[in-house]
Structures are given as structure tokens and as C-alpha cells.
Amino acid sequence: MTSVEIREIILDILEGIAPDDDLSNLNDEQPFREQLELDSMDFLDIVMELRKRYRIQIPEEDYPQLASMQSTVEYLEPRMKDLQKV
Amino acid sequence: MYDTAIIGAGMSGLAAGIRLAYYDRRVCILERHTTIGGLNSFYRLAGRNYDVGLHAVTNFTPKGTKKGPLARLLRQLRIGWDEFSLTPQVGSRIAFPDATLNFGNGLDLLLAEVDAKFPTERDNFRRMLADIADYDAVQPGMMERSAREFVASHLRDPLLAEMIFCPLMYYGNAREHDMDFGQFCIMFRSIFCEGFARPWAGVRIILKKLVRRFRELGGELRLRAGVQRMDVARDSVTRLVLDDGEEIEAKQVLSSAGWRETMHLCGQTRNSQEAARESGQLSFVECISVLDRQPRELGHDRTIVFFNDSPTFHWRKPESIVDLRSGVICSPNNFQYETPLDEGILRVTNLANYDSWRSLQESEYRLAKLSWYDRVVESAVRFVPDYRSHVVATDMFTPTTVERFTGHENGAVYGAPRKRFDGTTPLKNLFICGTDQGFVGIIGAMVSGITIANQHLLQNH
Numbered sequence: 001m002t003s004v005e006i007r008e009i010i011l012d013i014l015e016g017i018a019p020d021d022d023l024s025n026l027n028d029e030q031p032f033r034e035q036l037e038l039d040s041m042d043f044l045d046i047v048m049e050l051r052k053r054y055r056i057q058i059p060e061e062d063y064p065q066l067a068s069m070q071s072t073v074e075y076l077e078p079r080m081k082d083l084q085k086v
Numbered sequence: 087m088y089d090t091a092i093i094g095a096g097m098s099g100l101a102a103g104i105r106l107a108y109y110d111r112r113v114c115i116l117e118r119h120t121t122i123g124g125l126n127s128f129y130r131l132a133g134r135n136y137d138v139g140l141h142a143v144t145n146f147t148p149k150g151t152k153k154g155p156l157a158r159l160l161r162q163l164r165i166g167w168d169e170f171s172l173t174p175q176v177g178s179r180i181a182f183p184d185a186t187l188n189f190g191n192g193l194d195l196l197l198a199e200v201d202a203k204f205p206t207e208r209d210n211f212r213r214m215l216a217d218i219a220d221y222d223a224v225q226p227g228m229m230e231r232s233a234r235e236f237v238a239s240h241l242r243d244p245l246l247a248e249m250i251f252c253p254l255m256y257y258g259n260a261r262e263h264d265m266d267f268g269q270f271c272i273m274f275r276s277i278f279c280e281g282f283a284r285p286w287a288g289v290r291i292i293l294k295k296l297v298r299r300f301r302e303l304g305g306e307l308r309l310r311a312g313v314q315r316m317d318v319a320r321d322s323v324t325r326l327v328l329d330d331g332e333e334i335e336a337k338q339v340l341s342s343a344g345w346r347e348t349m350h351l352c353g354q355t356r357n358s359q360e361a362a363r364e365s366g367q368l369s370f371v372e373c374i375s376v377l378d379r380q381p382r383e384l385g386h387d388r389t390i391v392f393f394n395d396s397p398t399f400h401w402r403k404p405e406s407i408v409d410l411r412s413g414v415i416c417s418p419n420n421f422q423y424e425t426p427l428d429e430g431i432l433r434v435t436n437l438a439n440y441d442s443w444r445s446l447q448e449s450e451y452r453l454a455k456l457s458w459y460d461r462v463v464e465s466a467v468r469f470v471p472d473y474r475s476h477v478v479a480t481d482m483f484t485p486t487t488v489e490r491f492t493g494h495e496n497g498a499v500y501g502a503p504r505k506r507f508d509g510t511t512p513l514k515n516l517f518i519c520g521t522d523q524g525f526v527g528i529i530g531a532m533v534s535g536i537t538i539a540n541q542h543l544l545q546n547h
Contacts, residue, residue, distance in 0.1 A: 017164075020150060020166070037152040037153060039158065041162060041540055042162075045161075052108075052109055
């Protein structure tokens with residue numbers, strides 16, 4: 001999976017978590033928290049969704065890597081490169 | 087073998103069930119009754135639909151609001167804002183003999199009313215608001231300090247303090263006389279800073295949405311499946327035994343039955359002091375009147391009226407069978423619907439004494455209901471237009487009704503006075519959610535189920 005595809009997956013997950021949010025202006029370098037008002041429960045959902053959809057296990061100590069779109073994609077790229085997008 | 091068995095198909099159990107089923111857990115909700123809802127349910131009687139529990143959904147915030155419990159729970163359950171069909175209130179009132187305070191959704195009207203009616207409290211009230219806004223629900227040790235002391239440290243006029251406490255206690259305080267500071271802040275925000283709403287067709291809209299979602303995700307809901315006991319080996323629940331003897335195995339159990347009720351189910355009451363916490367004492371009667379016209383046509387347009395007939399508000403288990411001094415008058419008609427409800431309805435809720443109601447024989451009980459319905463309504467029409475000549479149907483519930491349908495000891499609507507915020511129990515695979523976990527109201531109950539599912543049931547796989 002490419003970084004572009006991973007980004008699409010994250011966007012799709014965020015859309016599911018916050019269906020009323022407009023994600024078209026998302027700044028990839030800025031933390032999600034500053035743009036979307038996600039709380040810690042919602043962050044857990046990004047982790048849980050990745051596990052549900054792609055069986056990716058993300059250890060708790062790595063959660064800070066998921067702060068922004070850019071850091072999330074960078075973190076996931078090596079872990080998802082052999083997976084097919086569904 | 088289930089991953090999780092949930093006891094009780096009320097708001098908290100259903101919300102927890104949705105979270106677990108969404109993340110592919112094998113989950114089963116066990117409900118003793120023939121219908122869902124628990125404390126917030128609905129029924130049909132003589133061709134009419136009635137709600138129980140719900141006067142209004144508190145914590146209401148408009149579409150697009152990103153903060154607050156309603157927004158959070160919609161995100162967590164993947165439910166769109168429109169799907170609960172919430173319609174905001176018209177406006178509510180706190181009515182005491184020497185003062186009334188009107189309030190709507192959001193703080194504006196309440197602030198204007200405080201300024202007009204308690205001008206010397208203007209700045210004090212705003213300082214109190216700032217403290218409430220700053221309060222962080224997870225700050226340890228702060229939860230249980232006295233809300234009365236907190237309010238008294240800000241407000242000089244005891245009448246204003248009593249008036250503020252009246253709705254907050256009626257809508258979610260399990261403790262007599264005083265209130266935990268944490269609970270006070272939660273209730274203050276949910277009622278005054280956020281507000282009231284209701285789906286046109288009542289609480290059933292919300293419950294049915296939750297059940298549909300739960301089942302679509304593969305969750306199993308079993309009605310007439312009361313848990314009679316839980317078997318324990320060492321420090322874990324090993325199986326649940328239903329009323330009919332059927333045995334159910336689950337790796338984890340989440341109970342919304344109440345703290346003491348849950349401890350009792352697994353035989354823990356004798357073993358630990360922690361398990362034997364004091365029981366709740368506060369219960370209600372509610373007298374429902376169906377009218378031949380809309381309340382508005384009688385000159386009554388308030389959504390909810392919280393009344394008290396003296397300057398001091400008494401929040402205790404009453405010595406008499408019903409406490410007529412204070413109460414809540416709710417009209418489900420007075421929300422901003424596009425189409426009015428088919429019939430006018432007024433519901434009056436008063437504090438009541440469980441033991442007195444429990445001690446009545448069947449025939450005495452029926453007579454007491456009749457005579458106390460009259461007295462309750464007589465007491466209520468001191469604060470709203472007299473609607474007695476327009477009543478076409480009535481129903482009434484008492485503390486024993488609450489006990490029968492919720493399983494709460496003493497018919498204690500808001501459960502035990504001490505809450506268990508982290509949801510843990512002495513048994514390592516048993517957790518509690520719902521009223522005794524500590525979040526109340528319809529939105530609060532759902533948040534309770536979600537929070538405990540997230541913290542304890544979803545992370546450790």
C-alpha cells in the first residue's frame with residue numbers, strides 16, 4: 001500500500017468517527033487534535049479501526065505517532081506496505 | 087463462549103454493546119424484561135404510547151457542536167446527529183414562592199434572569215460559572231466534595247442557591263440533601279449550559295436506533311433473560327446463570343444492574359466492605375395526565391417546571407409517602423416540533439418513600455395510587471394552569487414500579503449515593519456501567535457504557 005492509499009484510509013476512518021466534520025481542508029502537518037477536536041476516546045478509535053480493518057497492532061507507546069496525518073502515514077507506511085487496500 | 091455478556095438493555099448496556107460489537111467482539115445483552123430501556127423506557131396502555139424515565143434528553147447541543155457528551159457519543163457510536171431526531175425545548179422554569187427563574191438551552195436566558203431577579207448576585211454567579219467551566223471531571227479527590235459548600239462560597243443569597251439545586255438534584259442526584267461537586271458540575275452543564283430536547287415520538291426513537299445498530303453489528307439481544315446469579319471462581323466470574331437455569335459463559339461481564347445489585351448477583355456482599363456500599367434512598371412517583379387539548383391552549387407553554395413551595399428545597403427521602411412540597415412538571419408537548427403531538431400530556435414527578443409504598447397490600451396500593459394522583463396534581467396546579475377538567479386518561483408509577491422494572495433496590499432511580507467512576511469491581515473480569523458508575527441522564531448513561539467499554543473491554547485484546 002502506498003502512502004497515498006494510507007492517507008485515504010485514515011481520512012475514511014476520520015470520516016467515520018466525525019461524519020459532520022469537513023475534512024477537505026485538513027492540514028497534514030498540524031495535529032488532528034487542533035483541527036478536529038478529537039478526544040482521547042476518538043484516538044483510540046483510529047487505533048481500533050486499523051486493527052479491525054487491517055489487523056495492525058499498534059502498541060500504546062506508539063500512540064503519539066498518530067498525532068497528525070503526516071506522522072501517522074510515516075508511521076504506518078513500513079507496517080502497511082505489504083497490505084492491500086480494502 | 088461470549089467475549090462479553092452485558093447485563094441490562096438500558097441506554098448504557100446498549101451503547102457499550104454497540105462499541106463492542108462494532109469491534110467484532112462476540113457480545114450478548116441479557117435483559118430480564120420483555121422490553122428494552124430499563125430506567126428510560128416506553129409502553130403502550132389503552133391505545134396510547136407513554137414514556138417512562140425520560141422527561142427530556144439533557145446535554146442537548148445543536149448540530150455541528152463538536153464538544154460535549156452528545157457530540158462525543160454520536161462519534162463513538164457512529165450515529166449522525168439527525169438520527170436521534172432531537173427537538174429542542176421551548177423553555178423551562180424554576181418556580182419558588184418568591185421568585186421564578188426561566189431558562190432555555192444555553193446560558194443566555196438564565197444569566198439574564200439571574201441579573202434581573204438577583205441583581206446583587208450578578209458577579210458571584212458568573213464567578214461560580216467560571217469555576218464550573220474549569221472543573222475537570224477526572225480531577226481525583228474533587229468529585230465528592232460538597233456542592234452546597236461550593237455554591238455557598240459563591241452565592242450570598244440562599245434562595246438562589248436552592249433554586250439552582252432544585253433541577254440539578256431532581257435530574258440526577260443520588261445523595262440526600264447535598265450533592266457531590268463532580269455530579270453538580272456535570273448536571274449544571276447538562277441542564278443549564280447545554281439543555282433539553284426530545285424526539286417527537288419519544289425515547290423509543292433513541293432506544294430502537296441503538297438496538298438496530300447493535301443487531302446490525304452482529305450483537306445478540308435476549309429479552310426475558312434475567313441473570314439470576316453469577317458463579318465466581320477465585321477472582322473472576324466464570325458463568326452467568328439465568329432465571330430459567332440456562333448457563334452462559336463469557337470472558338468478561340459488564341453489568342448495568344447497579345453496584346449492590348451486581349455484587350449481590352455474584353455473592354460478593356458478605357466478602358468485602360467495598361461491595362457493601364450503602365443503597366440509594368431516593369425514589370419518585372410520577373402522575374401522568376393525558377389532556378383533551380394541548381397544554382399551550384390552557385396557557386401553559388413551559389417545557390419543564392421545577393417547583394418548590396417554600397424558600398428551602400428539601401432533597402431527602404420523605405417521611406410521608408409522597409413529598410408534595412416540590413416536584414417537576416413536564417410537558418412533552420412543549421418542544422419546538424414542526425407538528426404538535428396528538429394529545430396534550432403533563433407528567434408530574436415527586437419524591438416518594440419506597441418503604442411506605444412497598445408496605446401496602448395490593449388493594450391498598452391501588453387506592454393509594456388513586457388518592458395520591460389527586461393530591462399530586464392538586465399540588466402541581468399551584469405552579470401551572472389548572473388542567474384537571476381536561477384529563478382524559480391517567481397513569482401513575484411509584485417506587486415499587488421503578489423497582490420492578492429496573493431491579494434497583496428501593497426503587498432508587500439514581501442508584502447508590504457513592505459512585506464507582508472507574509467501573510471496576512473486586513472481580514477482575516466484571517465491570518459496571520450505568521447509574522452506579524456515575525453518569526446519569528440519557529446521554530450520560532450512553533457515555534457511561536461507552537467509557538467503560540473503551541477503558542476495560544476493548545483495549546486488552
